Amino acid sequence: xxxxxxxPSAMSASVGDRVTxxxxxxxxxxxxxxxxxxKPGKVPKRLIYAASSLQSGVPSRFSGSGxxxxxxxxxxxxxxxxFATYYxxxxxxxxxxxxxxxxxxxx
Amino acid sequence: EVxxxxxxxxxxxxxxxxKISCKGSGYSFxxxxxxxxxxxxGKGLEWMGIIYPGDSDTRYSPSFQGQVTISADKSIxxxxxQWSSLKASDTAMYYCARHKTMDPYDYWGQGTxxxxxx
Numbered sequence: 001x002x003x004x005x006x007x008p009s010a011m012s013a014s015v016g017d018r019v020t021x022x023x024x025x026x027x028x029x030x031x032x033x034x035x036x037x038x039k040p041g042k043v044p045k046r047l048i049y050a051a052s053s054l055q056s057g058v059p060s061r062f063s064g065s066g067x068x069x070x071x072x073x074x075x076x077x078x079x080x081x082x083f084a085t086y087y088x089x090x091x092x093x094x095x096x097x098x099x100x101x102x103x104x105x106x107x
Numbered sequence: 108e109v110x111x112x113x114x115x116x117x118x119x120x121x122x123x124x125x126k127i128s129c130k131g132s133g134y135s136f137x138x139x140x141x142x143x144x145x146x147x148x149g150k151g152l153e154w155m156g157i158i159y160p161g162d163s164d165t166r167y168s169p170s171f172q173g174q175v176t177i178s179a180d181k182s183i184x185x186x187x188x189q190w191s192s193l194k195a196s197d198t199a200m201y202y203c204a205r206h207k208t209m210d211p212y213d214y215w216g217q218g219t220x221x222x223x224x225x
Contacts, residue, residue, distance in 0.1 A: 001169065034211045036152075043202065043215045044144075044152060050209065087152050091211045094157075095168040096142070101151040 002026050002090055006099035012107040019075040021102045023088035028068045032092035035064055035073045039084045047086075048073065078104070109133040111141075111203055111216035118222045119193050126189035127219045129203030136184035137161035140206040143177060143188050146218075147199045157206060158186055193223045 003026040013019050023033065031051035036044040046055050048064035051071055061076040075082055083106055088099040114128040129141060142157040156167040160179040167177070179186040186203060203216040 032208075032211075036212070038152075043218060044204075044212075045215075046211075046213055049211055049213070055213075085151075089152075089154070089212060091206070091208070094166045095170075096154045096157070098144075098152040098154055 001095055002029060002093060002097055004088055004090055004097045004099040006086075006088060006102050008102060009100065010103040010105070012105055013078050014107045015078055015080055017078045017107075019078050019082075019104060021073045021086055021104075023066075023071045023073070023099050025069045025071075025090055025092075029090045029092035031067050032090060033064075033066070033071050034089045034091065035062075036087045036089065037082075037084045038087065044087065075104075109205070109214045111205060111214055113201075113203060113216035113219045116220040116222070118224070120225055121193055121195055121223055123193050123223075124189070124191050125193055125221065126187050127201060127221065129186045129188075129216050131184045131186070131205065134205070137181050138207075141179065141186040142204050142206050142212065143175075143186075144202040144204060145171075145199045146202065155188070155201075160184075160186065193221075195223050195225075197221060198223050 005024045007022045033051045035048040038044040052064045085101045085103045110132045112130045140157045143155040145153045155171045156177045158165045158177045160181045176189045200218045202218045204212040205214045
């Protein structure tokens with residue numbers, strides 16, 4: 001099975017900061033990676049698919065990159081509504097696996 | 108408009124059985140996989156398994172294989188997640204989501220909260 005790790009597990013950041021979250025796969029997954037945002041009590045929301053394709057309606061401050069085993073989600077200028085937990089998901093092979101999550105809170 | 112509508116919250120006792128549902132509308136139900144995701148209180152997302160309603164091809168995470176059953180009735184565009192004997196540790200929010208290889212987990216149901224308590 002493919003294991004997904006995320007770093008950091010949590011971070012404190014300020015409005016306007018550039019934020020980078022890393023997701024690593026235990027083996028190559030090509031670009032079969034998606035990123036999700038989840039706020040407390042809410043349904044997860046897809047931000048990025050195919051590692052770097054921006055979901056329609058998602059602000060352009062969000063971007064994704066990577067291929068193979070290392071991927072990043074970048075928020076170019078953190079906004080108040082971006083404080084949330086972020087998860088990656090590999091769907092290259094079964095069983096699909098989510099990363100453990102990165103909680104971004106206010107500094 | 109694509110929608111996945113899940114059945115309502117459940118409160119059950121340990122040992123009881125349960126089947127929760129996820130009804131798709133606004134798209135071709137048989138052309139997308141439906142996946143199930145668990146989120147235990149205060150924890151992360153866990154991939155449980157997935158079904159292709161077109162031919163009922165089903166895959167499970169080893170962590171959930173034998174613990175739950177995923178099924179679908181394409182005639183009513185509904186996928187199911189069921190337990191034969193619930194445990195307190197099954198207490199969680201369960202989400203369904205639509206999936207295609209190049210369009211993964213794009214639409215999600217609203218979630219079904221399952222509480223198992225004696």
